[in-house]
Amino acid sequence: MKRLVKTTGSILVAGALVFGLTGVGALGNASKIYASEVQRNVINVVGKGEISITPDIAYLSIGVTSQAETAQAAQKANAAKMQKLNDLLKKTWKIADKDIKSTQFYVQPNYIYTEKDGQKLKGYNANHTIEVTYRDLAKIGQLLDAASTAGANNIDNVRFSIENRDQFETQVIEKAMANASVKANAIAKAANRTLGVVLVVNQGDANDLIVYGQREMLMSPKSSMDQAGSTAVEAGEVKVSTQLSVQYELK
Helix, strand or coil: CHHHHHHHHHHHHHHHHHHHHHHHHHHHHHHHHHHHHHHHCEEEEEEEEEEEECCCEEEEEEEEEEEECCHHHHHHHHHHHHHHHHHHHHHHCCCCHHHEEEEEEEEEEEEEEECCCEEEEEEEEEEEEEEEEECCHHHHHHHHHHHHHCCCCEEEEEEEECCCHHHHHHHHHHHHHHHHHHHHHHHHHHCCCCEEEEEEEEECCCCCHHHHCCCCCCCCCEEEECCCCCEEEECCCEEEEEEEEEEEEEC
């Protein structure tokens, strides 16, 4: 009798284990089915926000280039020109040291090629380029003219930007979110469905200006000569933008 009871008990325990495993499997399958349903009942859209702003800062690329028969002579001549340019910027225009930084410097051989002689060395070129941060945008043309007079012979471009971009972040995010909502509602309506709550929001990418600040706001300056012969540079407007990837529930 004891043996029979023991065997029965073993059967009952084994049955319970089988039932338990079956129950876990059923729950797992149910979770997969639910997840699949959730994935099917969503809308993914990209919302874009952009505002145009008058710039308040400019970055000027100004350089001097010299040529000479030897590398040492080219470098020495260029250093003298650069010293004159720096004195102008710091003493006359009162530009702080922190707003002047070197961006390029090189001394390299200058070769010419002819069919008769082939490649032949023709002296050396020395170049030193600096980036000047300047905030009085109305005087940029005058500053460039003064730099040219002082010996600057390599003025590449003028980049206009916004010094404090964070103050515009909320505005472009709100615009991007509103744009995403319009798109998602249009899709839901076209599908004879209704839009639910926001499930996921991701902002921008590695190049997004307003969030990461890695992309400079670039504009090609409009330069002209007025009757006095001075250069006129117009700042125009710059655009601050962001984008949001938004996932909505679809009912």
